[in-house]
Ligand SMILES: Oc1cc(O)c2c(c1)O[C@H](c1ccc(O)c(O)c1)[C@@H](O)[C@H]2O
């Protein structure tokens with residue numbers, strides 16, 4: 001049976017959400033997500049404008065800021081990242097046009113996430129004992145490299161420019177990925193191309209997940225995405241200027257400000273593992289609200305599934321023993337997304 005779409009629930013006019021969406025008390029959002037008046041700590045904002053200026057000092061300053069944000073927050077907002085705002089606007093218009101289709105048309109692209117087939121249109125299935133669900137529907141497909149994307153069978157066929165704009169956006173994100181991995185490598189005292197090579201070089205994989213968070217009648221009880229760290233190496237995130245992303249920082253959930261033109265960069269587990277904990281994979285979650293639909297576009301940059309990722313040898317010595325076991329990316333996915341071999345992992349970690 002096809003899982004219930006959150007959009008169907010939302011548009012049915014119900015006043016209270018089904019029990020599966022009610023989070024345990026300790027997970028519920030306590031602060032109002034729309035209260036952005038707090039003058040407390042905020043996600044670092046890094047201006048990338050000087051990166052291409054040819055000024056070596058300017059580039060060093062940006063690299064330092066990226067490394068500091070990666071240690072302190074595991075996330076940052078990037079301004080003047082080099083991706084044109086018109087391309088971003090077209091990408092977002094295409095994704096929104098797809099989700100604006102009637103549900104029956106989107107169902108033609110439905111995935112089978114219960115069998116581990118997550119490509120296509122889907123909604124989260126419970127993968128834990130408590131059976132908790134997230135208040136979102138999504139579309140998930142491979143973006144890069146070209147030979148791994150099956151546009152005809154796994155990408156939205158509507159709107160007609162979806163493929164053109166999404167491919168163009170993927171190309172830009174791939175360039176930015178190389179720049180960020182270069183900065184992170186140099187800041188660890190490594191050669192610029194080191195981390196990109198470990199992550200597969202030309203075979204580095206990028207996946208796009210469009211998160212669609214319908215209006216929720218009881219946002220104080222639900223979560224759009226539950227608290228997690230990304231399994232990827234890097235995640236680049238765009239959104240439709242509706243607040244909702246929260247980062248866990250020094251024991252507190254901080255709502256990311258919506259900054260026009262900014263791209264949010266989230267560090268994932270693979271970078272934390274490779275750097276042996278020098279960089280951190282930021283814990284984050286997504287809230288929902290009563291008034292507005294929220295949409296976000298996450299590009300997950302990952303190693304190929306069979307790549308074995310562990311702490312890089314330069315990061316390990318007598319004073320810095322390995323903090324993580326080496327394992328294939330597929331093993332990491334199975335453990336974190338599908339909770340396979342959990343008992344074994346618990347016993348060995
Ligand atoms: O490469 C990644 C990195 C991630 O951080 C995630 C991902 C893939 O996929 C998750 C996902 C997508 C679709 C589903 O049906 C899932 O059960 C999980 C995604 O949410 C994310 O954490």
Ligand SMILES: O=C(O)CCC(=O)C(=O)O
Nearest residue numbers: 209211225245286296298
């Ligand atoms: O929508 C967001 O802001 C966060 C999305 C996210 O964390 C995810 O898709 O893994």
